[in-house]
Amino acid sequence: MLSQELVAHLYKKMLLIRRFELRLAEVYPTDAVKSPIHLSVGQESIAVGVCDPLAEDDIISNTYRCHATYIAKGGNLQEMMAELYGKQTGCAGGKAGSMHLVDMSHGILGASAVVGTTIPVATGYALAMQMAAKTTGRQRVVVSVFGDGGTEEGCFYEAINFAALRKLPIIYVCENNRLAIHTPLEKRWAKDNLCERVATYGIQTYKIDDADVFKIRETMTKAVEYLRHGGEGPIFLECATYRWLEHVGPRDDHSDNYRSLDEYLDWKEKDQIVRLAAMLDDNTVQRIQDEVTAEIQAAEAFAAQSPYPTAEELYTHVYAS
Amino acid sequence: MSMPANALQGDRVPEEQKGVRLIRYVDALREAFEQEMTRDPHVFLFGLDVDDHKGIQGSTLGLQEKFGKDRVFCTPLSEDAMTGVAIGAAMAGYRPIHVHIRMDFMLLCMNQLVNMGAKAHYMYNGQVKVPLVVRTMIGRSWGQGGQHSQALHALFMHIPGLKVVAPSNANDAKGCMIAAIRDNNPVIFVEHRLLYAVDGYVPYESYEVPFGKARVLQEGDDVTIVAVSHMVMEALRAQKHLESVGIQAEVIDPVSLWPLDMDTIMDSARKTGRLLVVDNAWLTCGASSEILTRALEICQDSEEPLPALARMGFAFTTCPTTKPLENVFYPNSRSIAAQAYEMVKGKGKLWEPPVDAKTEIDAFKGPF
Numbered sequence: 282m283l284s285q286e287l288v289a290h291l292y293k294k295m296l297l298i299r300r301f302e303l304r305l306a307e308v309y310p311t312d313a314v315k316s317p318i319h320l321s322v323g324q325e326s327i328a329v330g331v332c333d334p335l336a337e338d339d340i341i342s343n344t345y346r347c348h349a350t351y352i353a354k355g356g357n358l359q360e361m362m363a364e365l366y367g368k369q370t371g372c373a374g375g376k377a378g379s380m381h382l383v384d385m386s387h388g389i390l391g392a393s394a395v396v397g398t399t400i401p402v403a404t405g406y407a408l409a410m411q412m413a414a415k416t417t418g419r420q421r422v423v424v425s426v427f428g429d430g431g432t433e434e435g436c437f438y439e440a441i442n443f444a445a446l447r448k449l450p451i452i453y454v455c456e457n458n459r460l461a462i463h464t465p466l467e468k469r470w471a472k473d474n475l476c477e478r479v480a481t482y483g484i485q486t487y488k489i490d491d492a493d494v495f496k497i498r499e500t501m502t503k504a505v506e507y508l509r510h511g512g513e514g515p516i517f518l519e520c521a522t523y524r525w526l527e528h529v530g531p532r533d534d535h536s537d538n539y540r541s542l543d544e545y546l547d548w549k550e551k552d553q554i555v556r557l558a559a560m561l562d563d564n565t566v567q568r569i570q571d572e573v574t575a576e577i578q579a580a581e582a583f584a585a586q587s588p589y590p591t592a593e594e595l596y597t598h599v600y601a602s
Numbered sequence: 603m604s605m606p607a608n609a610l611q612g613d614r615v616p617e618e619q620k621g622v623r624l625i626r627y628v629d630a631l632r633e634a635f636e637q638e639m640t641r642d643p644h645v646f647l648f649g650l651d652v653d654d655h656k657g658i659q660g661s662t663l664g665l666q667e668k669f670g671k672d673r674v675f676c677t678p679l680s681e682d683a684m685t686g687v688a689i690g691a692a693m694a695g696y697r698p699i700h701v702h703i704r705m706d707f708m709l710l711c712m713n714q715l716v717n718m719g720a721k722a723h724y725m726y727n728g729q730v731k732v733p734l735v736v737r738t739m740i741g742r743s744w745g746q747g748g749q750h751s752q753a754l755h756a757l758f759m760h761i762p763g764l765k766v767v768a769p770s771n772a773n774d775a776k777g778c779m780i781a782a783i784r785d786n787n788p789v790i791f792v793e794h795r796l797l798y799a800v801d802g803y804v805p806y807e808s809y810e811v812p813f814g815k816a817r818v819l820q821e822g823d824d825v826t827i828v829a830v831s832h833m834v835m836e837a838l839r840a841q842k843h844l845e846s847v848g849i850q851a852e853v854i855d856p857v858s859l860w861p862l863d864m865d866t867i868m869d870s871a872r873k874t875g876r877l878l879v880v881d882n883a884w885l886t887c888g889a890s891s892e893i894l895t896r897a898l899e900i901c902q903d904s905e906e907p908l909p910a911l912a913r914m915g916f917a918f919t920t921c922p923t924t925k926p927l928e929n930v931f932y933p934n935s936r937s938i939a940a941q942a943y944e945m946v947k948g949k950g951k952l953w954e955p956p957v958d959a960k961t962e963i964d965a966f967k968g969p970f
Contacts, residue, residue: 373727383726390693391726395717401686402718408687409694412646412672436713439683446678598724599762601731601786 283495285561291333291494292557293569295325298349299554300573301358304581305348305365306531313585314365316378321349323525326553327456328353330497331424331518334505335388340410340423342403343392345380346456350426356384362580368587375590376598396461397434400425400453404440407451407514414450422508423451424501430461432475438482441515445482448513452504453479455517458524463539479517486517494553523548621806628798630772631661634779635699637808639669642697645783646673649684649701649737656970658701659739659798681710685736689719689788693730697783705738705792706749712757719788720763734788735779740831740882741795742932744968747923753831753883753916758790759860759892765813767858768792768882770834772802774857777811784810792859794832794882796962814861818870822850825942826870826909829855830889831882835962839935840942843955849946859889864896871897871909876945880938881915890915910945914938934958 302320309318321328328349332341341354351361357372364371365379372384373391383391390406393399403425414420431437432455444451455475459466466473476486487504489496497520504516523545527534535542558566625633639645646669647662653676657663666674677684681702688698702708708715715736722732741750758766765787769778775793782789819834820841829837834855841851852870856862871877877897879890890913901908914933921931936955943953 373725373729376727377725381725383729385726385729390690391722391730393718395713398686398713398718401683401714402690402693404683405687405690405692405698406694407690409691409696412691412696413694415672436680436683436686439678439680440686442678443680443683443687598728600765601723601728601733 283560285565288557288560289565289569291329291498292554292561292566293573294329294333294353295494295554295557296569297358297573297576298325298328298352301352301577301580302348304577306526308581309531314379315367316365316380317529318365318379318531319346319529320526320531321346323548323552324456324458324492324522325349326492326494327454327497327520327522328426330494331426331454331501333498334502335422335424338388338421339505340388340390340403340406340421342390342399342406342423342425343382344396344399344427344431345392345394346428347382347392348379351382351384351389354389355387356382356389357387358576359580359583360384362584363587366584366587367589368584369590369594370583370587374594397427397431397436400427400431400434401436401440404444404449404451407444407449408447411447411450420450420509420511422505424454425451426454426456428461429455429457429459429466429475431455433461433469441479441482441484441517444515445484449515450508451515452501452508453515453517455519456522457519458522460524460528460540462528465540476517476519484515484517486519488519488521490521491551492520492522492553494557622803623806624801625772625804626798627772627775627800627802628659628661630776630802630804631779631793632663632665633804634776634783635662635665636668638780638783639665639673641808644695645697645699646691647699647701648675648677648688650676650679651703652676652701658703659795662701681707682714685711685714686718688734688736689714689722689732692732692734693722697733697735699735699737699783701737703739704750705740705754706752708736708738708754711736715758715764715788716761720761723787724763731786732788733786735782735791736788737791737793739793739795742832743796743928743963743966745923745925745928746921748920751921753792755790755792755830755859756883756888756892759889763787764860765789765858766792766860767813768794768831769811769857770794770797770831770855772800772804774811774817774855776804777809778813778857780808781810781812785813792831796832796966797835800835800962811857813858814863815858816854816856816863816866818852818854818866820851820853822852822874824850824874824946825876825878826852826854826867826874827878827880827938827942828867828893829853829880830859833880833882833933836933836935837880837938839958839961840938840955843935843939844942847943847953849943851942862892862896864893864900867893868897868900872906874909876910876942877912878938878942878945879913880933881913883915884918885913885915886918888915912941912945914941
């Protein structure tokens with residue numbers, strides 16, 4: 282039985298991501314954010330279901346579509362908005378922007394704009410966590426999130442092979458929205474059998490095809506606990522999902538006619554935010570909506586009021602001392 | 603095989619460094635790993651074949667027995683992902699040493715090195731560091747051919763965030779490796795296989811050879827020869843040839859290509875009035891281009907006379923496998939000496955130096 286507390290908690294996280302990104306889409310035409318944005322609207326349940334079972338010192342690794350996981354893992358919202366605005370107070374001082382969000386204090390590894398690139402890096406972080414656990418006694422878990430396109434890069438297969446060989450404490454999560462930019466999966470894969478392929482490496486695989494936030498969370502909870510307590514990784518989780526907006530930018534691009542409107546409408550029926558709102562009483566929903574709005578407004582005000590970096594910042598952090 | 607050290611090696615043992623002995627370049631590297639892995643438990647070493655019976659030409663032999671399979675281990679080939687793995691482990695506070703038995707294979711690592719390793723500290727505004735050493739070996743001789751002989755250090759010099767070192771002797775191999783392991787940035791550590799068997803005086807103790815400090819290996823007043831990696835040996839042989847006809851060449855090894863010590867190079871070029879750069883690589887957009895351009899800029903900025911400039915390097919072809927063609931692909935002590943001679947004596951003044959005694963190039967045999 283799901284507690285109201287849990288439902289409210291997950292609802293709030295998903296709503297925060299949705300409203301944050303929709304506000305970003307609203308602000309975008311003002312050019313406050315002079316940088317590409319890849320929005321996760323419609324895909325929030327994966328980030329929230331995946332991150333909720335993680336401890337603060339566990340690690341999440343992202344793609345350039347990283348707003349959702351950043352928020353879900355507990356990344357600082359004000360610093361995120363400031364980063365998107367290119368401000369000095371941003372999580373990376375304005376040097377990263379939307380595609381490279383990072384918050385190491387909350388276990389959020391920096392994202393990459395090159396598809397697949399973070400998969401081996403997360404794998405290496407898991408190798409380090411496996412080594413460290415031998416002295417600390419605590420096994421921290423790494424989660425590597427990527428899209429269906431990411432699994433087409435050679436480094437994905439190289440990385441999962443190595444992770445299986447070394448039994449690394451990592452969970453690979455594929456957000457399968459069936460699109461690589463505008464190209465559907467049918468034009469890219471001979472067979473739609475990702476989990477089967479991955480299983481041949483000797484990896485446990487799980488597939489959730491309806492984006493159910495509770496199922497994702499439950500699967501992740503078991504996986505994290507298993508790895509935390511000596512279970513042999515890696516674990517692979519494929520989550521079907523649907524990208525509501527365009528690949529990059531704030532627009533609903535269904536009028537571009539490269540994908541089916543029916544599919545969109547089907548997925549909207551499964552919207553986890555609507556589903557969870559219906560499970561809560563009106564007062565709770567209203568309270569959460571108000572809280573979320575206030576948090577986003579505070580982040581926006583913080584970003585707007587923050588200074589841009591000074592010219593001297595150009596040359597900081599080229600090399601580490 | 604153990605080639606005797608060049609006389610210069612003895613000249614360069616600093617007075618204060620007692621407790622030295624002659625060991626091979628490859629053994630100096632091995633000693634660096636052993637000392638650093640003993641000092642810091644976060645150092646680990648991995649790559650294809652690092653734990654096999656040959657141990658990367660001997661440079662990793664015995665390390666797994668001493669430090670265990672968690673810290674010294676072979677990997678699947680997977681150069682791309684293994685580079686990412688090294689970067690991830692480095693971000694987590696470890697100090698990986700990733701080994702490639704040919705520099706050519708690093709072309710499979712470029713996405714990780716350039717897009718992630720070089721940029722992470724900057725792009726994530728200092729939230730992570732990438733203390734990574736990438737060992738990479740340039741092959742030559744015994745028909746290494748087009749894809750086992752490339753020297754690609756210039757590709758890495760081009761990228762902000764990377765450091766590139768190419769020590770040419772055993773002392774610097776050990777000291778640079780220790781410095782590279784302790785450095786908080788990705789360091790591309792360029793080794794030339796023909797240097798592996800060359801002896802040099804190496805201190806027993808642990809020490810760092812700092813990056814960004816060139817070495818004057820031989821002093822001279824007539825012409826400055828800046829040579830890179832294995833070309834240092836050729837330049838030193840050229841210096842002997844030149845000496846026999848009364849020309850005193852000053853031979854400089856930059857040791858680290860990035861950061862690059864232009865001060866030492868320019869001090870010498872001002873003295874001799876002639877600057878010849880001999881790269882162990884192609885010239886176009888290469889280390890030689892960088893050194894000569896910067897020399898030009900420095901002279902222009904300070905309104906001082908420009909030294910005579912020249913450069914030599916690989917023929918602008920793919921490296922051929924057959925020996926007669928390979929012989930003309932590389933600069934050698936005689937062609938370097940002839941070039942320096944012409945710079946000193948004047949254009950059109952040609953000279954053919956005598957043939958060298960048998961060198962490490964002739965001595966090298968395969969099949970590996």
